[in-house]
Structures are given as C-alpha cells and as structure tokens.
Amino acid sequence: MVQSSKKIQGVPEPTIRRMPSYLAFAEGLLRKGQQFVSSTQIANYMNIDPTQVTKDLSYTTIVGKTRVGYEVKALVDVLSEFLGFTIMDNAFLVGAGSLGSALLHDSGLSHFGLNIVAAFDVNSSTIGKKFNDIEVFHIDQFRDLSQEMNVVMGIITVPAENAQTVADLMVAWGIKAIWNFTPARIKVPEDIIVQNTTLYSNLAIIFNKLHNDRKEVL
Amino acid sequence: MVQSSKKIQGVPEPTIRRMPSYLAFAEGLLRKGQQFVSSTQIANYMNIDPTQVTKDLSYTTIVGKTRVGYEVKALVDVLSEFLGFTIMDNAFLVGAGSLGSALLHDSGLSHFGLNIVAAFDVNSSTIGKKFNDIEVFHIDQFRDLSQEMNVVMGIITVPAENAQTVADLMVAWGIKAIWNFTPARIKVPEDIIVQNTTLYSNLAIIFNKLHNDRKEVL
DNA sequence: TTCCATTAAAGAAAAATTTCTCTAATGATT
DNA sequence: AATCATTAGAGAAATTTTTCTTTAATGGAA
Numbered sequence: 199m200v201q202s203s204k205k206i207q208g209v210p211e212p213t214i215r216r217m218p219s220y221l222a223f224a225e226g227l228l229r230k231g232q233q234f235v236s237s238t239q240i241a242n243y244m245n246i247d248p249t250q251v252t253k254d255l256s257y258t259t260i261v262g263k264t265r266v267g268y269e270v271k272a273l274v275d276v277l278s279e280f281l282g283f284t285i286m287d288n289a290f291l292v293g294a295g296s297l298g299s300a301l302l303h304d305s306g307l308s309h310f311g312l313n314i315v316a317a318f319d320v321n322s323s324t325i326g327k328k329f330n331d332i333e334v335f336h337i338d339q340f341r342d343l344s345q346e347m348n349v350v351m352g353i354i355t356v357p358a359e360n361a362q363t364v365a366d367l368m369v370a371w372g373i374k375a376i377w378n379f380t381p382a383r384i385k386v387p388e389d390i391i392v393q394n395t396t397l398y399s400n401l402a403i404i405f406n407k408l409h410n411d412r413k414e415v416l
Numbered sequence: 417m418v419q420s421s422k423k424i425q426g427v428p429e430p431t432i433r434r435m436p437s438y439l440a441f442a443e444g445l446l447r448k449g450q451q452f453v454s455s456t457q458i459a460n461y462m463n464i465d466p467t468q469v470t471k472d473l474s475y476t477t478i479v480g481k482t483r484v485g486y487e488v489k490a491l492v493d494v495l496s497e498f499l500g501f502t503i504m505d506n507a508f509l510v511g512a513g514s515l516g517s518a519l520l521h522d523s524g525l526s527h528f529g530l531n532i533v534a535a536f537d538v539n540s541s542t543i544g545k546k547f548n549d550i551e552v553f554h555i556d557q558f559r560d561l562s563q564e565m566n567v568v569m570g571i572i573t574v575p576a577e578n579a580q581t582v583a584d585l586m587v588a589w590g591i592k593a594i595w596n597f598t599p600a601r602i603k604v605p606e607d608i609i610v611q612n613t614t615l616y617s618n619l620a621i622i623f624n625k626l627h628n629d630r631k632e633v634l
Numbered sequence: 635t636t637c638c639a640t641t642a643a644a645g646a647a648a649a650a651t652t653t654c655t656c657t658a659a660t661g662a663t664t
Numbered sequence: 665a666a667t668c669a670t671t672a673g674a675g676a677a678a679t680t681t682t683t684c685t686t687t688a689a690t691g692g693a694a
Contacts, residue, residue, distance in 0.1 A: 208624070208625075208628060209624060211621060214617065214620050214621050214624055215614075215617045215620075215621070217617075217620060218599040218614050218616045218617050218620055219599045219600065219601050219612075219614070221599065222576045222598070222599035222600050223600070223601070225576075226576070226577055226600075229577075243601055244601050245601065245603075281616075281620040281623060281624070282619075282620060282623025282624060282626070282627050283616075283620070283623075285623070285627065287623070287626070296518075296521040296522040296523055296524060296548075297518065297521075297522045297524065299518070299521065300514075300515065300517070300518020300519065300521055300522060301518065303514040303515075303517065303518055304514040304515045304518060304615075305514055306514060306515065306616075307615075307616075307619070310616045310619055310620075311619070311623060312619060330514075350626065351622065351626075358440045358443075358444070359444055359447075374626060375622050375625070375626050377618065377619075377622060380440070381436040381437045381439065381440035382437070382440050382441070382444075383437050383441070383461055383462050383463065385463075391622060391625045391626055393618050393621055393622045394437075395615065395618045396433075396436050396437070397522075397525075397613065398436045398499075398501075398524075398525075398528045399432065399433045399435075399436050400595065400611050400613045401500075401525070401528055401529070401530060401595070402432050402433075402435060402436055402499040402500060402501070402528075403429060403432050403433070403611055404569065404593050404595060404609060404611045405499060405500025405501075405503070405505070405529060406426070406427060406432055406499070406500060407426075407593070407609045408500070408505070408568065408569075408592060408593050408609055409500050409503065410426065
C-alpha cells in the first residue's frame with residue numbers, strides 16, 4: 199500500500215507534541231526569573247527521560263552548556279519560532295456549532311500564530327453573529343471570501359457526516375492545510391496537509407484506563 | 417528511570433485513537449443501511465493498511481466473517497462499548513474561560529459518555545452563569561460539591577501556570593482521572609489517570625508541515 | 635460441484651520511537 | 665591547581681508500532 203503522507207525525514211511527531219510543554223515550562227521559569235534550565239530539570243517536570251529532552255531539543259538550533267543547561271530566554275524564543283507560533287497564519291472555520299464557536303472564543307489561538315478571520319455555517323440562526331469579533335457567514339460566501347483574504351488553513355467543526363463535503367470545498371478554494379476536529383477521515387489531494395484532532399479519542403483513552411482499573415485492580 | 421505509568425499490556429494507544437474514527441465510519445454506514453463492512457473498506461476510508469484494521473479490531477470481541485467482513489451494527493455496538501461511550505461518567509470542569517466554556521457548550525461530549533455536572537472559576541464575572549445548563553461556581557465550593565456528586569473526572573482548562581494548583585485540588589477531593597487541556601505537565605499520585613490534550617500541539621504539527629513545505633518544495 | 639477471488643487472522647519482519655550507555659566538557663569544591 | 669559531580673550530546677540497544685507475509689476459510693461464478 200502506498201503511504202499517503204510520507205514523512206520527509208522531518209522532526210518526529212512525538213517530539214513536536216512535547217515541545218509546547220517545554221515551551222510552557224520555560225515560559226514559567228522566565229516569569230520566575232530563572233536564567234538556565236537543565237535537561238534533567240525539564241525531564242523531571244515532564245516525567246520523561248532526560249536524554250529524550252536533549253534529543254528533542256537537538257532538532258532546534260539551541261545548544262546547552264555542560265553543567266549549566268539551556269538558557270531559558272533563548273529556549274522560549276527558539277521553541278516559539280520552531281513551533282511556528284511567531285508567524286501568523288490566517289484560517290477559516292466551518293461549523294460554528296458548539297465546538298466551533300468554542301474555538302472562535304478561544305483567543306489563545308491567536309497567541310499561537312493562528313488568526314481565524316471568518317467562520318461559516320448553514321444554520322441561519324448563527325449566521326450574521328459575531329464571536330470574539332469573528333463573523334459567521336453562510337457557507338455559500340466561502341468562495342468570495344477565500345479570494346479576498348490570504349487564508350491557508352481551514353478548520354472543520356461540522357458534524358462528522360459533513361466533513362468530506364466541507365473538505366472538498368476547502369480544497370477547491372485553495373486552502374493548504376486542514377485542521378479536522380471530526381472523527382471522520384477526509385480524503386484530500388496529496389499536497390494538502392491534514393491534522394485530525396478528535397477530542398473524543400482522548401476521552402476514549404481516559405475511559406479505557408478508568409474502566410480497566412475498575413475491573414482488574416493490581 | 418522509573419516509568420511513571422506502566423502500561424499493563426493493554427491496548428496500544430494508537431489503536432484507541434483510531435477507534436473513534438472506525439466508529440464514526442460504521443455509524444455512517446449504518447445510516448446508509450449497509451449491513452457488512454470489510455477491513456479493506458475501513459482501511460481505504462482511513463488511509464491505512466487493512467491489517468492494521470483487523471489488528472486493531474482484534475482487541476475487541478468482534479470477529480469478522482471471511483469474504484464478508486464485520487457486521488456494521490455489531491461493530492457500532494462493540495466499539496461504543498469498548499471505547500466507554502455507553503457508560504456515563506460525571507466530571508467537573510475548572511476554568512470557564514474561552515476554551516472551558518467552549519467545552520461546556522459542546523453537548524457532543526454527553527453523547528460520548530461524559531457528563532459535566534458543574535464548572536468552577538475564580539473570575540467573579542463568570543461565576544453564577546450557566547452554559548448549556550451547567551452552572552459555574554467559585555472554586556472554593558469545589559470541596560462541598562465533590563462530596564455531593566459522584567464525580568470521577570476533572571477537566572482542567574485554566575491558564576497553564578495554574579494547572580498544578582487545580583490538579584492538587586482535584587486529587588485532594590477524590591477525583592480519579594484528569595483531562596488536562598493546558599500545555600503544563602501536572603504531577604499527581606501514581607494511581608491518578610492523566611490525559612494531556614494540548615490543542616496547540618496539533619497546531620504546531622500543522623505549522624511544522626506548512627512552513628517546511630514553504631522552504632523545501634520537493 | 636469445482637474453482638477462484640476475496641477476506642480475516644496470526645505471526646514475522648520492518649520501521650519508528652524511546653531508553654540506555656558512554657564520552658567529553660566544565661563549573662564548583664577542596 | 666586538582667578533583668569531583670553533573671551535564672549535554674552522540675550512538676547503540678530495546679521497545680513499541682506498523683507493515684508485510686502466509687494461511688485458512690468461504691461466498692460467488694463457471
């Protein structure tokens with residue numbers, strides 16, 4: 199079988215997943231005024247192996263000093279830059295329902311390099327409303343607005359059964375990356391980046407552990 | 417180094433992550449009236465290897481029929497059950513800010529076995545409000561309400577720097593599992609289940625691919 | 635009925651990721 | 665100044681996860 203999204207020997211995804219936590223930790227230390235942080239200290243905080251930390255950080259440009267560690271300020275800068283949180287990308291969100299409007303409210307996203315410029319829906323009761331200064335338009339206006347604004351990312355927060363339709367629409371109007379919050383798996387051309395984020399998967403993982411513990415206590 | 421959360425030879429996490437998508441697919445087929453589905457068909461939908469599907473499903477009780485596949489209805493039932501979506505668990509949410517209130521609005525969660533019974537915050541402007549019929553209390557009332565209600569899960573949606581404080585509080589009042597939406601890593605006793613869900617990690621993965629593509633076009 | 639194509643399932647092989655081991659460097663202590 | 669303890673970093677080993685291979689079963693076509 200042909201692999202659909204071949205990794206071009208990039209940074210391992212688990213590494214990228216850990217980095218925002220390194221960043222959060224470093225930001226905390228910066229606030230506290232700590233100047234240096236060792237890989238051991240970061241590892242303790244993360245509950246992982248110290249060598250994992252140095253390996254992860256070796257993908258960035260930062261270098262640590264023996265017996266001292268990494269400079270906290272530099273770590274914050276390097277990680278923010280590396281994770282793409284310093285570049286602003288414009289995004290459209292489709293599906294201004296419960297989860298969608300939630301994301302619109304989350305001004306945190308704008309601190310991490312994501313600028314949602316408009317939202318779309320088919321539900322007439324939400325169209326015309328504004329969440330956090332982001333207006334909700336009818337999906338039919340998607341085409342016109344795509345051309346006006348420089349939008350690279352599409353966020354899908356519609357019901358799972360409509361995910362593919364929305365994805366097709368996004369691809370048709372030139373979107374480069376899709377952040378899919380539905381459990382549905384969408385089909386798109388090879389060059390489109392897709393990130394599936396299913397909150398319910400995380401829930402399933404918790405339940406699995408929780409309900410297992412109930413059965414076999416050991 | 418001692419592994420903090422030793423897996424007791426359970427189901428691989430990547431498997432559990434894929435299952436909600438299998439479920440969504442099966443539910444779609446059920447709506448369309450399809451009776452059987454082959455591992456090949458599921459694999460096509462998921463863009464993964466068919467043997468991955470059979471291996472994943474082998475962790476459940478379902479067995480497929482040669483040359484026919486899995487019964488769709490049974491698949492839906494078995495997966496819902498397996499993922500813990502049929503058992504209702506009560507949860508508290510702490511931090512009714514942008515992301516927190518978003519989750520409160522997401523009635524989807526209740527369809528997946530999670531019942532958020534109350535929310536807490538320190539911000540007086542949100543206290544007393546109701547989102548989706550869930551009331552926001554002052555964090556000081558956490559103790560009293562924990563005892564009244566049978567709450568097994570705590571959801572943390574406060575700013576990263578307050579995550580540990582909230583986690584300590586949850587542990588103190590008998591919560592079994594914590595769903596942590598902050599990039600901060602919290603320290604809890606061994607027997608407490610922690611699931612970290614950092615939206616910004618997913619964002620970082622997209623940016624990584626997106627910005628890399630901009631540089632090295634190949 | 636007989637054969638064929640398709641399928642689930644089990645086990646082996648490969649790939650990816652994490653952990654372990656070792657080395658060199660250097661700030662702190664004596 | 666000399667020694668020691670701690671650290672980053674590189675590479676090897678182990679583990680985990682995915683993919684490949686093989687086998688057995690069986691519904692449908694000839």
